[in-house]
Amino acid sequence: MTQVPFFSFAAMHNALGEAPFDVFRRFWDEQWYILGASVAEFETAYAHWNGTQYCVGVANGLDALHLALRALHIGPGDEVIVPSNTYIATWLAVTQTGAVPVPVEPDLRSYNLDPARIEAAINPATKAIIPVHLYGQSCDMTAIMAIAAKHGLFVVEDNAQAHGAIHAGKRTGSFGHLNATSFYPTKNLGALGDAGATTTDDAQLAEQIRLLRNYGSSRKYYNDLPGYNSRLDELQAALLSMKLPFLQQWTEQRRNLAALYTAQLADIKDVVLPECTEPERHVWHLFVIRTAQRDALAEYLGAQGIGWMIHYPLPPHLQEAYRSLGYQRGDFPLAEQMADTCLSLPLFPGMSEQQVEQVVGAVRRFFT
Numbered sequence: 001m002t003q004v005p006f007f008s009f010a011a012m013h014n015a016l017g018e019a020p021f022d023v024f025r026r027f028w029d030e031q032w033y034i035l036g037a038s039v040a041e042f043e044t045a046y047a048h049w050n051g052t053q054y055c056v057g058v059a060n061g062l063d064a065l066h067l068a069l070r071a072l073h074i075g076p077g078d079e080v081i082v083p084s085n086t087y088i089a090t091w092l093a094v095t096q097t098g099a100v101p102v103p104v105e106p107d108l109r110s111y112n113l114d115p116a117r118i119e120a121a122i123n124p125a126t127k128a129i130i131p132v133h134l135y136g137q138s139c140d141m142t143a144i145m146a147i148a149a150k151h152g153l154f155v156v157e158d159n160a161q162a163h164g165a166i167h168a169g170k171r172t173g174s175f176g177h178l179n180a181t182s183f184y185p186t187k188n189l190g191a192l193g194d195a196g197a198t199t200t201d202d203a204q205l206a207e208q209i210r211l212l213r214n215y216g217s218s219r220k221y222y223n224d225l226p227g228y229n230s231r232l233d234e235l236q237a238a239l240l241s242m243k244l245p246f247l248q249q250w251t252e253q254r255r256n257l258a259a260l261y262t263a264q265l266a267d268i269k270d271v272v273l274p275e276c277t278e279p280e281r282h283v284w285h286l287f288v289i290r291t292a293q294r295d296a297l298a299e300y301l302g303a304q305g306i307g308w309m310i311h312y313p314l315p316p317h318l319q320e321a322y323r324s325l326g327y328q329r330g331d332f333p334l335a336e337q338m339a340d341t342c343l344s345l346p347l348f349p350g351m352s353e354q355q356v357e358q359v360v361g362a363v364r365r366f367f368t
């Protein structure tokens with residue numbers, strides 16, 4: 001039986017042809033590997049593409065979030081509002097500064113931070129909100145920015161899953177004071193290793209990130225502040241610059257695949273499909289369905305040779321890593337419900353309509 005992988009790089013690699021090998025040869029010959037022209041070029045290209053004044057490349061998405069919070073002087077005694085349903089990196093960035101993550105539940109239609117629940121979590125210790133554009137769909141940034149302005153809070157978008165998603169005519173990653181993204185290989189724009197970036201319109205904040213990522217140093221061997229080593233690698237930056245021009249067409253492919261899934265799964269009443277109010281604005285990092293029979297369906301798909309994943313099986317508040325925060329099952333029921341019922345189906349640039357039909361056929365057979 002033909003297998004449908006959960007994800008494949010093949011079509012994206014094909015589109016790049018021999019270019020990555022030429023780049024490698026150039027690097028081999030030029031012998032400059034850290035903070036050079038390739039990082040600067042990618043930063044300029046990504047900032048322009050994202051609609052921000054500045055982009056500062058860093059080592060990965062977690063560091064992008066962490067350094068953003070550091071640049072905003074968030075630390076011990078502060079609270080930061082985070083989604084109850086997100087990848088743990090969003091919370092880790094907060095706890096790495098010594099601040100406390102304060103979870104807010106999602107709107108179960110979009111799976112994103114529910115603006116109506118945010119104000120109840122704000123108190124004098126609250127310093128920032130981190131909206132996560134989960135699975136590729138923008139949060140309601142109009143509402144979130146208004147709440148932040150009303151209470152004098154910073155906003156740091158976690159745009160790891162939503163390169164190119166649009167809200168109110170602007171790309172995600174361009175709303176917050178300082179925003180973070182990841183170029184982990186399977187992200188919509190992915191490197192061939194770890195990579196990340198921050199984006200902002202604020203020159204001073206961009207400069208702070210430049211210092212923080214490079215030992216707190218702007219002049220070699222002179223250190224203005226105790227920084228980190230979190231630099232975007234030259235080779236990864238060159239590969240990202242090469243992939244960026246293809247991102248729009250890869251996003252269109254994701255949208256077409258999501259539309260096919262949505263049309264073909266619509267009549268299966270035991271499956272909750274992802275709600276997308278503005279299909280042309282969602283970038284479909286993941287196609288996540290929900291069903292009460294999630295574990296049995298996953299096992300069935302696996303047996304049929306169809307890849308699947310769960311994003312995410314255990315919310316941060318129930319992770320062993322956060323036992324010290326003192327949360328229990330039942331504290332964030334919507335995040336727990338998501339974790340218990342969500343299933344991500346295969347979706348990647350280059351996936352064929354026939355492969356979608358294979359997945360849909362297997363889901364249908366399971367439910368009938």
Ligand SMILES: Cc1ncc(COP(=O)(O)O)c(C=O)c1O
Nearest residue numbers: 060061062087089090160182184
């Ligand atoms: C929502 C979210 N935030 C942050 C990250 C962290 O990115 P990275 O793995 O590059 O550190 C990821 C991806 O892993 C993510 O999905």
